[in-house]
Amino acid sequence: MMKNILVTGVSRGLGLEIVKAILADDENFVYGISRLKTKELDELLINNANRFKWLSYDLSNVNDVRNKIFKEFIGVTTPLHGFVNNAAIAYDDIVTNLKYEPLLNMYNVNVFTPMIISKYVIRQFLLHNTKGSIVHISSISVHTGYKGLAMYASSKGALEAFSKNTAREWGEKTIRSNVVVAGFMETEMSAMLSADQKDRIYKRTSLKTPTVTKSVAETITFLLSQKAESITGQNIHVDSGTI
């Protein structure tokens, strides 16, 4: 039977890799969401037309989740089996420069809308009696700390707490929730860092290398699958062994 997975932030970087890794199993169908359609995303959509559907949705919009994503895009009658909360924006600055508006916008995209999506994802799991799996993407910055990432890391820390408690609350219904804590990858998210900054970050890892995007994507795919049926409420670090 086809397994339907909802993935956010599919237009670039890790999101694209996640969709590719999920679609590698031809029993999987992806409902992908992103604000914009990139050239790479368009190619992926064309090459997987029968197993990949896409919706343009801006996650700063907290109000239309049920109507736009669940009623119109996925449809109430479609059983859902997984949700990957990947989309995120980074608000980088030192704490003394913190401003409310960009902070709120980041929290809408990284935390509030994903929490509302989780609400309807769990409802869809319940309606169809599926052993659903939720995977949130967090960041190693939550656990180590980097200059300029306090606000961003706080939003990811919120997701880790949300996931842990979701797992506890819904375990009885065979619904799982886990977090993949990703290290620094060579994606657009870290593009604003200088070579020197990146080098210092990678030196703080056991492997001394950037985290490989594909390795993160494969871990997510594993957590979505029944192979991970006894894993819930966990943070899985895929971070080149950050120390």
Add this chain to the structure above:
Amino acid sequence: MNKIREILNTVLENRGKPQINSISDSSDLRNDFGLDSLDLAELTVRIEAEYDVDIFQDGIVTTVGEILEKINNKK
């Protein structure tokens, strides 16, 4: 009323709880049928799929009569 009983029995069956034969307006979801918060969540979802009404949208419902009232208000 029969449809509501059918939905209630689906929810009860999914948690391995005993089925119910009769319900009335005054039937209490928690005390008479033994539904807990997770069961009430599933009940909400199943009623929403059938009638497009979120019975917990504005406040708690405790009896079958209150569910029917919310569904009828929508019509």
